[in-house]
Structure formats: structure tokens, C-alpha cells
Amino acid sequence: MTTFYLIRHAEKDRSNPEDKDPELNQDGLGRAMLWANMFDTLDLDAVYSTDYTRTKMTAAPTSVKHNIDIKIFDPKEIDVKQLLLDNYGASVLMVGHSNTTPALANKLIGEEKYQSMDDNDNSSVYIIKLADSIGNVVSAKIQKVD
Numbered sequence: 795m796t797t798f799y800l801i802r803h804a805e806k807d808r809s810n811p812e813d814k815d816p817e818l819n820q821d822g823l824g825r826a827m828l829w830a831n832m833f834d835t836l837d838l839d840a841v842y843s844t845d846y847t848r849t850k851m852t853a854a855p856t857s858v859k860h861n862i863d864i865k866i867f868d869p870k871e872i873d874v875k876q877l878l879l880d881n882y883g884a885s886v887l888m889v890g891h892s893n894t895t896p897a898l899a900n901k902l903i904g905e906e907k908y909q910s911m912d913d914n915d916n917s918s919v920y921i922i923k924l925a926d927s928i929g930n931v932v933s934a935k936i937q938k939v940d
Contacts, residue, residue, distance in 0.1 A: 795932065796878065797885045798902055799836075800920040801829060802895045802911055803848040818851045825916055830855035832919075832939055839884035842867045844891065853889045869894035874901045874929070882927040895920060903934045 896908035
């Protein structure tokens with residue numbers, strides 16, 4: 795069984811609308827720790843993040859707790875078949891954005907089930923369980939964590 799936990803980055807600093815790569819704000823730092831505590835009970839094998847400050851800051855506490863280096867991925871270039879092969883049988887956290895997180899969930903399950911997330915939704919986790927390396931879906935759900 796391969797399990798993917800897909801989350802959007804935590805709350806970002808919106809004080810400078812010109813900043814295309816902001817850090818997390820105080821709420822976001824707290825949320826990153828909340829995620830780390832939630833994922834602490836799981837045996838994560840890999841942590842992925844897009845190459846943005848806010849996503850890496852969201853992933854960092856979890857990667858530190860699990861002693862796993864963060865792997866950078868580009869959601870526009872991701873090869874889902876290779877991702878499945880590389881992580882067969884693993885539990886994987888992937889940190890993305892309001893548009894890339896549901897898009898990746900859709901790619902993993904092979905259907906257009908999820909729409910873009912609300913811009914204020916930093917507390918949903920998509921949990922995708924796959925039976926094998928070719929992506930046969932066991933379950934796919936969204937869970938809110940606050």
C-alpha cells in the first residue's frame with residue numbers, strides 16, 4: 795500500500811503583495827508545527843515540497859521530526875508513474891499550493907475529482923491510498939485538520 799498525504803502550504807505572509815515567494819506568517823509557523831505533530835504518528839518515508847519558501851517552511855518541521863531530507867518537485871513537470879515507482883509501498887507527504895495540491899490528487903487517482911482549494915484553506919489534507927505501483931486506488935479523501 796502506498797499512501798500520499800497532500801497538503802497546501804501553511805498560511806503565508808500577505809503583507810507585501812509584490813512578494814511572489816513569501817515566508818509563512820505566525821499562524822503559518824504554528825500550522826507547520828501542527829502538521830509536524832499530526833504526521834509524527836505516521837511512518838513517513840519521503841517528504842516533497844515545491845521550490846518555494848512557504849512550502850519548504852511548511853514541510854521543514856515534519857522532515858526534521860522524521861529525519862528525512864525534503865525532495866523538491868515541480869508540479870508542472872511531475873511524472874506520476876515515476877513518482878509511484880519511486881515511492882512504492884511508502885508513506886509520502888507532498889506540500890504544494892491551492893491549485894497544485896488537488897491537481898496532483900487528481901493525477902494520482904486518475905480522474906478529475908478535486909477542484910482548486912479556497913485561498914484560505916490551509917488545513918485540508920488529501921489522503922490517497924494506492925494498492926500498487928500502477929495507481930489502483932484503494933481510497934481517496936479530504937480531511938480537515940484544525
